[in-house]
Amino acid sequence: MDNTELKRTPLHLAHLRAGAKMVPFGGWDMPVQYAGLKAEHQAVRQSAGVFDVSHMGEFRITGPDALAFLQHVTSNDVSKLNAGRAQYNWLPNDIGGLVDDIYIYMVAENEYLMVVNASNIDKDWAHLARLSHGYNVILANESDQWALLAVQGPKAAELLQPHSDTDLSTKKKNAYFAAKLFGIDVRLARTGYTGEDGFEVFVEAHSAEIMWDKLLAAGFVPAGLGARDTLRLEAGFPLYGHEFGDDIHPLSSHYTWVAKDKDHHGRAGLQAAPSQKLIGLRLEKVPVRGGYPVKVGGKVVGHVTSGSSSPSLGYPVALALVDADSAGADAFEVEVRGKDHAAHKTEVPFYKS
Amino acid sequence: MSNTPSDRKYAASHEWLAADGTVGISAFAQDQLGDVVYVELPEVGREVKAGEAVAVVESVKTASDIYAPASGKIVAVNEELSGSPELVNSAPYEGGWLFQIEVTEEGDLLDAAAYEAQAH
Numbered sequence: 001m002d003n004t005e006l007k008r009t010p011l012h013l014a015h016l017r018a019g020a021k022m023v024p025f026g027g028w029d030m031p032v033q034y035a036g037l038k039a040e041h042q043a044v045r046q047s048a049g050v051f052d053v054s055h056m057g058e059f060r061i062t063g064p065d066a067l068a069f070l071q072h073v074t075s076n077d078v079s080k081l082n083a084g085r086a087q088y089n090w091l092p093n094d095i096g097g098l099v100d101d102i103y104i105y106m107v108a109e110n111e112y113l114m115v116v117n118a119s120n121i122d123k124d125w126a127h128l129a130r131l132s133h134g135y136n137v138i139l140a141n142e143s144d145q146w147a148l149l150a151v152q153g154p155k156a157a158e159l160l161q162p163h164s165d166t167d168l169s170t171k172k173k174n175a176y177f178a179a180k181l182f183g184i185d186v187r188l189a190r191t192g193y194t195g196e197d198g199f200e201v202f203v204e205a206h207s208a209e210i211m212w213d214k215l216l217a218a219g220f221v222p223a224g225l226g227a228r229d230t231l232r233l234e235a236g237f238p239l240y241g242h243e244f245g246d247d248i249h250p251l252s253s254h255y256t257w258v259a260k261d262k263d264h265h266g267r268a269g270l271q272a273a274p275s276q277k278l279i280g281l282r283l284e285k286v287p288v289r290g291g292y293p294v295k296v297g298g299k300v301v302g303h304v305t306s307g308s309s310s311p312s313l314g315y316p317v318a319l320a321l322v323d324a325d326s327a328g329a330d331a332f333e334v335e336v337r338g339k340d341h342a343a344h345k346t347e348v349p350f351y352k353s
Numbered sequence: 354m355s356n357t358p359s360d361r362k363y364a365a366s367h368e369w370l371a372a373d374g375t376v377g378i379s380a381f382a383q384d385q386l387g388d389v390v391y392v393e394l395p396e397v398g399r400e401v402k403a404g405e406a407v408a409v410v411e412s413v414k415t416a417s418d419i420y421a422p423a424s425g426k427i428v429a430v431n432e433e434l435s436g437s438p439e440l441v442n443s444a445p446y447e448g449g450w451l452f453q454i455e456v457t458e459e460g461d462l463l464d465a466a467a468y469e470a471q472a473h
Contacts, residue, residue: 316390
């Protein structure tokens with residue numbers, strides 16, 4: 001794809017100023033790293049970093065049937081949400097896979113915000129529009145209206161607090177609330193994708209750059225998609241397009257709690273037993289990458305879905321989808337450029353902060 | 354980039370070849386790759402052809418093939434890289450060398466100035 005066709009977030013120029021290496025990601029021109037992946041990764045584990053995740057999509061669902069509609073299209077129980085709370089959720093399809101994995105924020109009664117993966121915005125929108133017939137709801141695609149900044153790390157709250165009008169210590173994990181940050185109106189969610197404490201900052205696109213500059217001045221280290229991927233992998237978080245997909249049974253993962261006992265679109269597909277299981281692997285030295293064959297005793301039983309050298313642990317780790325029958329084994333091999341390397345099954349998350 | 358050593362030749366694919374057949378990757382290449390975490394080197398004694406993929410340098414993010422800048426026999430590999438792959442980042446023209454070829458024929462190579470011009 002020609003780079004001129006890539007979409008740009010409101011922070012495009014800010015990234016170039018910060019010395020980012022830009023790469024195409026899901027149709028977007030995104031910063032993969034600034035100073036260096038390892039340094040950014042460590043900054044988030046030890047202090048605090050800021051990621052531009054404005055490429056993600058935001059849909060607002062309002063109306064008297066908003067809850068009933070969301071209960072119909074998702075597998076987790078949205079009725080458990082209170083205003084000011086957020087919930088991880090799935091959009092199941094009707095063939096036992098996922099249209100997307102998403103976050104839902106309850107703004108108020110009859111009003112919810114859904115955050116979806118960047119590469120799935122159009123697909124999710126069409127899916128939700130199709131399923132909305134018969135429900136008294138209004139769907140609004142606000143993806144271009146919002147910039148989204150993730151501030152993550154053990155010092156995130158401490159660095160934000162002096163610039164916030166809200167006592168952040170009263171806001172627990174998955175809280176969602178309106179606040180002023182540096183005097184700018186934002187919505188904050190105590191959520192993230194790194195395995196660390198932190199917040200996601202929804203700011204209107206026209207205020208994105210000033211917010212970014214103020215966050216850097218407050219001590220947040222700019223971090224790119226490269227660090228975001230190694231952080232989420234260490235934390236064992238699935239990534240759509242790798243561990244989840246249209247034709248991957250999501251219950252092959254360790255996220256079985258997201259499928260609740262309720263009626264919803266795609267339930268029959270989820271009720272079929274998954275033929276594969278998602279496992280964690282640890283290797284001695286050689287990093288393994290998505291798509292590499294996974295074997296037991298020389299026989300292929302699956303493939304790596306995500307793999308990288310782990311900056312926190314110092315050795316390579318991987319998530320792999322393997323035949324359910326083989327998932328009980330402890331010793332695997334991963335084929336790397338025609339040669340098999342020993343891999344040991346290990347607990348997920350690989351790293352706990 | 355202004356200090357690309359002029360005592361060696363460069364392939365468009367960013368490998369350098371020294372007069373004694375030593376091969377490494379350029380400062381530009383290591384910077385593009387990012388933090389190197391693993392290097393897979395060829396077997397000593399292997400006959401390679403110029404342009405053939407003979408080694409792999411892996412950063413945290415990706416695996417990149419390294420192409421032989423000359424034809425000939427691999428006579429040595431940098432064993433240091435097994436324990437310290439980051440030498441490719443910190444000393445791409447010195448301690449971060451990859452392997453040595455007993456050169457029979459060089460591939461299509463550039464001098465330092467021409468390489469710098471095309472690397473930008």
